[in-house]
Amino acid sequence: MSRDIAAIVLAGNGTNCEMETAHACRLGGFDTVDIITVWELVSGDASLDPYDFLCLPGGFLDGDDLGSAKAQANRLLHTVVKKTGAPLFPQFTSFIQNGKLILGICNGFQLMVKLGLLPALSGAFTQQVTLTNNDSGRFEDRWVWLKANPSSPCVFTKGIGTIYLPVRHGEGKFVARDSEVLDTLRKQNQIVFSYIDPETQAPTMKYPENPNGSQLSIAGVCDATGRLFGLMPHPEAYSHGTNHPRWSREDVPEEGMGPQLFRNAREYIAKNS
Amino acid sequence: MPERIYVGAKSQVRDALGEKIRAKIIQDLEIGTINSVRTAAVYILNGSVYPADIVALAEGPLSDPIVQDYTINKTFCDSFDWMVEVGFLPGVTDNAGRTAKEAVIIALGRTFPESFSVHTGTQYFFFGNISRKSIERIAVEILANTLIQSIKIYSRDEWLRVHAKDFPAPVVIDTHTAPLFSEVNLHVSDDALLAISKNGMLALSLDEMKCIKDHFTSPATISERKANGMPANITNVELEVLAQTWSEHCKHKIFNADIVYLENGKEPRHIKSLFKSYIQKTTALVREAKGSGDFCLSVFKDNAGVVRFNDTAAIVFKVETHNSPSALDPYGGALTGIVGVNRDPFGTGLGCRLIANTDVFCFASPFYAGKVPPRIFHPKRVLEGVREGVEHGGNKSGIPTVNGTIVFDDRFLGKPLVYCGTLGLMPLDVGGRKGWEKKALPGDHIIMVGGRIGKDGIHGATFSSEPLHEGSPATAVQIGDPITQKRMTDFLLVARDRGLYNSITDNGAGGLSSSIGEMASDTGGAIVHLEKAPLKYHGLEPWEIYVSEAQERMNAAVPENKVPAFLALAQEWNVEATDLGEFTGTGFLDIRYGDTVVARLNMDFMHNGLPEMSLVAKWEDRGAGTKGTYAPADVKADTLALLRRLNICSKEYVVRQYDHEVQGGSVVKPLCGAKNDGPSDAAVIRPILESFQGIAVSNGIVPRYSDIDTYAMTACAVDEAVRNACCVGADPATMAGLDNFCWCDPVQSAGNPDGEYKLAQLVRANMALLDICVAYGIPLISGKDSMKNDYRIGDVAIAIPPTLLFSLVATVPDVRKAVTMDFKENGNVIYLMGTTFPDLGASEYALMKGVRDASVPTLRNPKRTFDCYTTLFSAVSEGLVRACHDCSDGGLAVALTEMCFAGDMGAQVECQAIEHSGCASDIEILFSESPGRILLEVEPQKARRLETLFSRLPLRRIGAVVKGDTIQFKGLRQAPVVTLSRIDAKAAWKSTLQF
Structure with missing residues (x-):
């Protein structure tokens, strides 16, 4: 019998998708799924060490008051764990160095980007891209089509061609520091998901198929290893057929399209540990 | 002097906020000479910070290096034609400022003095040939609400001559040396009694003032007060507590009044309390008829109604209004409306997880072209402000806004109606206790949790018990902070599951006065130590601390042996919790500041001393017999015009800006159909992701029928909610309703000559509610009434059409059978x-x-x-x-x-x-x-x-x-x-x- 594979969903301080994200982890086959708050990491009552997979769920960390996820990034970078006196952030870096997986969804993706965990070109954890105000200037909840890059090293999207998911954000426009960063992302196949026009199946800059005006229609990126992945749309919001906005009129499978990402993560961990 | 950091978009980056504002100016104000608008966030650090640290902050938490630049103590942009700086007035809740302060302390890793604060604002840079008058209009009509925000306008030349660094930070200056309380002499004439009520914003009637006077001049009270070292006169703290406890908002005096209902040719009907005779009676009759199928667990007695959902969980539901504050500050009023109603289900029983919001708004036409009377905003601004307030409140709280509607009628110009509702899911069993029951015990400590107390929202309860008038106070408006509240509710659910409290309630209208007053009636008294209350700034008098409606606060009744565990958990979860005193069985509410007793009130008098109102209702059928004649129809053109x-x-532009599927259980969304844009009848959600049992939520509202007959209006509103729920597949046998009345003042007076008719309209609405709900077998489980939705300034009087919102919750046994x-x-x-x-x-x-x-x-x-x-x-x-x-x-x-x-x-x-x-x-x-x-x-x-x-x-x-x-x-x-x-x-x- 294989060992237990454990996921941690890091919640608190304004996250709000932890419950359905944990549910998606369970559907994906994780044996243990714990929702742990950032306060428990800060106090030292919990740590990342026992887990194989870290999920950073959507929400409004600190109300996005200083820009999405900025204040939480600041907190993770500068906080000292109360019980041990050790800085908190090295828990994240050693988690990564140990070959474990991180998935950031929406606000979690914004957090990863602002911490520099993504896209981490040349392995450096400095901020190279951002997610900023949608071109529309407003928060929107709408479903979009995404196409996965089959050449991407991303371990989460194996076997996924296109996927239909909701976006629910006001700051989801992907912008790179410069064209060099964009070129590198493209060359290294770190662009995992692009917003597409469902008619042509091609990446699009057209609103609302591209809901925020992201450069190169980017909806999600990974690091060079493919083990760290972030995306703006919400895979955990499409766990069951009845989540689909047209399930009552179209032939929609019982399982939603979201759980596959989590199942891929679990299978990767099972194979590589 | 405070340091200033400015952060804005790099010059080659699109400024989405600036573009949005420019579009708004062109569309709403028709000022077309603006070439572009750029913006910059302003952070004002009020305290001593080293120059190197300021750079670290600007580069770190306060800016995004990919798309933003910053400047320090030097304006972000210097080639503008006009610049408008908008900041908060001292004392107004500044959520971003609070987050920035926390970020500064974390980033710099050192302690700051208590006086350290961070304030935020925005600078708007305008390019183009624009007159000063136009800029002033833009500032007042689009950029800021002068009730809560400050505006500074500069041409480029003017800006070059000032030093922004020399501007003081907007902190509240504590200048007063007021005593802890004052005495109020009630041995005065009736006119003077009324003047005390009016000048003090107490909204107490002459009868009520006289009742208080009688109580304080009775020999029993005199000797009791003497024996306890209290002055014979009432203290201002006591008077404020009574005004809050007895406010229409909190006491529902009209719904409890003695009413004689007159209708032409019929025997006068004597109604002893509309609430008891119709609302409570409806529920009693329905529950009796349902017998063993009765699913009501807690009705009318708590902050929200509770009905059984399945073997392990109950549904909690409450709808509130936040009309008066939304009239004065649409954004802040509505934001507070939604985060405020969140605390109602949360503060019911032992607490619950919040699973859905539903919002219904009533406005005048956004295309209204007439003159807008003083002190109110154009309806489009109200619509957009309310929409955005509810967007921020709902989305940031992580509660899906699953359905709602907007009703338009130009009489809502005087007061918009902002109905916000929240549902929760409560475990039937919380560590061996019934989830829907709560009771504070003598000796339990009063622990206030969440935000701090400021002057915000003082007199909210009494202010909403009056028409909107010239003296309506700015401080009655609060701004909610969803994140402080989210941290608090996350923490309290853990405390609940660890059994750390016996009771919980929210600090809403009336603040501590209302919440402690209610909880203390469980035990028969309380001792409160106001000097312990955490304040946003110095300078609050005891009465202000006690009635402030500063947001994001709840009180828990914590057994003494669990106080340390409760406080430690709060600290770990970064939530402020303060021990304010304890519940007692003395029969008195005893409020202290240090060693001084500032109020000592007989609990029985507080809760039962209020004299009942006697009112007359006179129905006349004003539209009788009119049968309209219509020109022959052009069905095609008429249908398109309708x-x-x-x-x-379509209300899609509003719906899209609300997160309607967070929590992952969305089944029937507000928009449906082949292109995801058809208008759904009701929402269906699946609150437990491992189960297929669902909840349907719907609303019914048709105020325009009130122009003919409020009986028909009410019957149709109830039926509409029921129809809507039936359309998505809800089980009619599981329906439970909430009645939410928004009326124009039904108390006849010189200024309100049509009061008796309006009261008759209210009576007829109640009659319909009983008739229809009993016939349908729908128990009423909670409700609300807002009775003073009038505008009276100068010779302009606007009364809203009598409006009942009927909100409904029901079970969908298997969501896979739901229909769109x-x-x-x-x-x-x-x-x-x-x-x-x-x-x-x-x-x-x-x-x-x-x-x-x-x-x-x-x-x-x-x-x-x-x-x-x-x-x-x-x-x-x-x-x-x-x-x-x-x-x-x-x-x-x-x-x-x-x-x-x-x-x-x-x-x-x-x-x-x-x-x-x-x-x-x-x-x-x-x-x-x-x-x-x-x-x-x-x-x-x-x-x-x-x-x-x-x-x-x-x-x-x-x-x-x-x-x-x-x-x-x-x-x-x-x-x-x-x-x-x-x-x-x-x-x-x-x-x-x-x-």
């Missing part, structure tokens, strides 16, 4: 359930045509109508129904057209086939708003089974779903045949609200 009307048109309103398939049969009467009075059609018509839509046979709903549920359960949509605003023609364009399908319908009574024209068939009617789409092979189910009920096959673009109506007399393009119809429906 679809464009504000009450019918969009037509699905070519060749399916269309049925109409229910009978059509010539009910055009106060319909959207009559209003559009300007026809006065008293034949208001009437629910003629509620028993039979409910049989239809029950049978429909059977049909849905058997999987017979592909689509379902109710006929409401605009009648059958609008409902059918909506089903077509939502489903990308055409239809053919024959008016002759429709079951009707007394309809003589196509207008009456197509545009009547008779209640009880639902359109169904059924596959041909299932038609027979459906007809068998409905064999004794009104259900007629009226047409078929067809491919293509054409919607065809065959008139009563066969000809003419009207055809309509669904594509044109949808375009018309989507064209109106495109902000």
Whole structure:
């Protein structure tokens, strides 16, 4: 019998998708799924060490008051764990160095980007891209089509061609520091998901198929290893057929399209540990 | 002097906020000479910070290096033509400032003095040839609300001559040396008593002031006070507590009044309390009839109603209004409305997880072109402010906004109605205790949790108990902070599950005074130490601390042996919790500041001393006998025109900006159909992701029918909510309702000469509520009344139409059987359930045509109508129904057209086939708003089974779903045949609200 594979969903301080994200982890086959708050990491009552997979769920960390996820990034970078006196952030870096997986969804993706965990070109954890105000200037909840890059090293999207998911954000426009960063992302196949026009199946800059005006229609990126992945749309919001906005009129499978990402993560961990 | 950091978009980066503002200026103010608008955030650090640290902050938490630049103590942009700086007035909640302060402390890793603060603002840079007058207009009408924000305007030359660094930070300066309390002499004339009430914003009537005077001059009170070292005079703290406890807002005096109801030719009817005679009675009768099937767990006594959902969980539901604050500050008022109502279900029983919001707004037309009276905003600004406030409150709290509506009527100019509702899911069992029960015990500590206390929201409870007038206080407005609240509720759910408290309630209207007053009635007293209360800034007097409505606060009754664990957990979760005293059984509310007792009030007098009001209600049938006459219809043009009307048109632009699927259980979303943009009838959610049992939420509201008769208005509002829920597959036997009354002042006075009629309207609404809910078997589980929705300034008086919002929750046994309103398939049969009467009075059609018509839509046979709903549920359960949509605003023609364009399908319908009574024209068939009617789409092979189910009920096959673009109506007399393009119809429906 294989060992237990454990996921941690890091919640608190304004996250709000932890419950359905944990549910998606369970559907994906994780044996243990714990929702742990950032306060428990800060106090030292919990740590990342026992887990194989870290999920950073959507929400409004600190109300996005200083820009999405900025204040939480600041907190993770500068906080000292109360019980041990050790800085908190090295828990994240050693988690990564140990070959474990991180998935950031929406606000979690914004957090990863602002911490520099993504896209981490040349392995450096400095901020190279951002997610900023949608071109529309407003928060929107709408479903979009995404196409996965089959050449991407991303371990989460194996076997996924296109996927239909909701976006629910006001700051989801992907912008790179410069064209060099964009070129590198493209060359290294770190662009995992692009917003597409469902008619042509091609990446699009057209609103609302591209809901925020992201450069190169980017909806999600990974690091060079493919083990760290972030995306703006919400895979955990499409766990069951009845989540689909047209399930009552179209032939929609019982399982939603979201759980596959989590199942891929679990299978990767099972194979590589 | 404070340091300033400015952060804005790099010059080559698009400034989405600036562009949005420019578009708004062009659209709303028609000032077209603005070439561009840029913006910068301002952070004001009020305290000593090293220059190197300021750079670290600017580069770290305060800016995004990819798209933003920063400047320090030097304006972000210096080539502008005009610059407007908007900041908060001292003492106004500054959420970003609070987050920035926390970020500074974390980033710099050192401690700061208590006085350190961070404030935020925005600088707007305008480029173009714009006059100072235009800039001033832009500042006041678009950029800021001067009630809560400061505005500074500079031309470039002016800016070069000032030093922004020298501006003081907007902190509250504590200048006063007021004593802890003052005495109020009540041995004065009646006029003087009234003056005390009026000048103190107490909203107490002369009778009430006299009752207080009598209590304080009774020998028993005098000797009791003497024995306890209290002054013989009432203290200002005591008077404030009584004013809050006895406010209309908190005490519902009108609903508890003695009323004589007069109706021409009938015996006067004596009503002892509308609340007891109708609301409570409805529930009692329904529960009795349901017998062992009664699912009510907690009704009327707590902050929200509680009904059983399944073997392990209960649904908690409450809808509140936040009208008066939203009139003064639409954004802050509405934001506080939504985060405020969140605390109602949360503060019910031992607490619950919040699972859905539902919002209903009533505004004047956003295209209103008349003069806007003083102190209120243009309705478009109110609409946008409220929309955004609820967006931020709902989205940031992680609670899906699952449904709602917007009702337009120009009488809402005087006061907009902002109804915010929240549902929660409560475990039936919390560590061996019933989740829906709570009780503070003597000796329990009073622990206040969450935000700090400031001057915000002082007199909110008394202010909303009055019409909007010139002296309406700015401090009555609060700004909510969803994140502080989210941290608090996350923490409290853990504390609940660890059994750390006995009772919990929220600090809403009336602040500590209301919450401690309510909880202390469990034990019969309390001792409160106000000097311990955490304040946002110095300078609050004891009475202000006690009645402040500063947001995001709850009180827990914590047993003494659990206080340390409770406080430690709060600290770990970064939530402020303060021990303010304890509950006692002394019979007195004892409020202290240090060693000084500032109030000592007899609990029995506080809660039961209020004299009952006696009122007269006089009904007259003002529209009697008027039967409208209509010009011959152009069905096509009229249907398109109806679809464009504000009450019918698409609200998609609002819906999209609300997160309606967070928590992952969304089943029927607010928008549905082939293009995800059809108007759903009700929401269905699946609150437990491992289960397929669902909850349906719907609303009914038709204030325009009140112009004819509030009995009909109420009956139709109840029926609309029920119809909507039935359309998505809710089980009618599980429905529970909330009544939410927003009325114009029904108390007759010199300034309100029509009060007796308005009270009669209220009585008739209550009569209908009882009649219909009992017939439908729907218990009322909670509700609210807001009785002073009037505007009186100068010679302008505006009263809202009497409005009842009926909100409904019901169970959907298996969400996989839920139904949506969009037509699905070519060749399916269309049925109409229910009978059509010539009910055009106060319909959207009559209003559009300007026809006065008293034949208001009437629910003629509620028993039979409910049989239809029950049978429909059977049909849905058997999987017979592909689509379902109710006929409401605009009648059958609008409902059918909506089903077509939502489903990308055409239809053919024959008016002759429709079951009707007394309809003589196509207008009456197509545009009547008779209640009880639902359109169904059924596959041909299932038609027979459906007809068998409905064999004794009104259900007629009226047409078929067809491919293509054409919607065809065959008139009563066969000809003419009207055809309509669904594509044109949808375009018309989507064209109106495109902000």
